[in-house]
Amino acid sequence: TQLLEQSPQFLSIQEGENLTVYCNSSSVFSSLQWYRQEPGEGPVLLVTVVTGGEVKKLKRLTFQFGDARKDSSLHITAAQPGDTGLYLCAGALNSGGYQKVTFGTGTKLQVIP
Amino acid sequence: DVKVTQSSRYLVKRTGEKVFLECVQDMDHENMFWYRQDPGLGLRLIYFSYDVKMKEKGDIPEGYSVSREKKERFSLILESASTNQTSMYLCASLGQGNGPNNSPLHFGNGTRLTVT
Numbered sequence: 001t002q003l004l005e006q007s008p009q010f011l012s013i014q015e016g017e018n019l020t021v022y023c024n025s026s027s028v029f030s031s032l033q034w035y036r037q038e039p040g041e042g043p044v045l046l047v048t049v050v051t052g053g054e055v056k057k058l059k060r061l062t063f064q065f066g067d068a069r070k071d072s073s074l075h076i077t078a079a080q081p082g083d084t085g086l087y088l089c090a091g092a093l094n095s096g097g098y099q100k101v102t103f104g105t106g107t108k109l110q111v112i113p
Numbered sequence: 114d115v116k117v118t119q120s121s122r123y124l125v126k127r128t129g130e131k132v133f134l135e136c137v138q139d140m141d142h143e144n145m146f147w148y149r150q151d152p153g154l155g156l157r158l159i160y161f162s163y164d165v166k167m168k169e170k171g172d173i174p175e176g177y178s179v180s181r182e183k184k185e186r187f188s189l190i191l192e193s194a195s196t197n198q199t200s201m202y203l204c205a206s207l208g209q210g211n212g213p214n215n216s217p218l219h220f221g222n223g224t225r226l227t228v229t
Contacts, residue, residue, distance in 0.1 A: 032219075035218075041205075042205070043156070043218070044217075045217030045218070090156075097153075099163075099207065103156035104155050105153060105154060106155040
């Protein structure tokens with residue numbers, strides 16, 4: 001059973017369009033992170049959100065943590081070909097004094113010039 | 114800059130072989146993780162370790178074991194490789210302090226394992 005579900009799984013859009021990726025769970029997380037992964041490399045952190053309802057912006061990317069800390073969204077404005085990649089959300093759970101980090105199913109984004 | 118190094122980029126093994134995947138980090142991080150990545154399933158946690166000689170099962174530990182004899186090294190072991198273990202394996206490390214609230218996981222570049 002996947003703890004974190006992402007939607008959509010695939011997205012192919014034209015340069016300049018807007019898009020939103022969703023990350024949903026029934027679990028409450030202490031924090032949630034978004035990563036981007038390019039072919040042949042490991043995921044690289046984009047942002048961490050900690051507080052319920054928190055919104056963070058990174059240039060054209062806007063990240064939101066749900067009020068109940070169970071879900072998150074990533075919105076990209078005016079997508080560019082350089083945004084192409086696999087986007088992964090990851091939730092952190094505190095368990096027995098250590099951190100367990102669980103990833104979502106991933107959203108593969110292709111931005112066509 | 115944190116560096117996480119996985120010993121092999123590509124590995125081809127036969128069914129039934131014992132396979133070792135090695136991961137080394139150079140930032141004195143307490144926490145290390147092994148994930149496997151399959152299309153449509155994201156990254157699934159196999160095992161993690163929060164200290165030397167300590168290990169915890171992740172979400173899909175069956176068919177795997179791990180070893181953390183030294184802080185910088187975390188090994189993933191496939192006791193008897195099977196074809197359904199063909200996958201991309203990613204190792205990651207994480208410092209203590211504030212944990213993932215303020216720190217990223219640092220990933221290696223992955224090992225693509227094929228079991229024939």
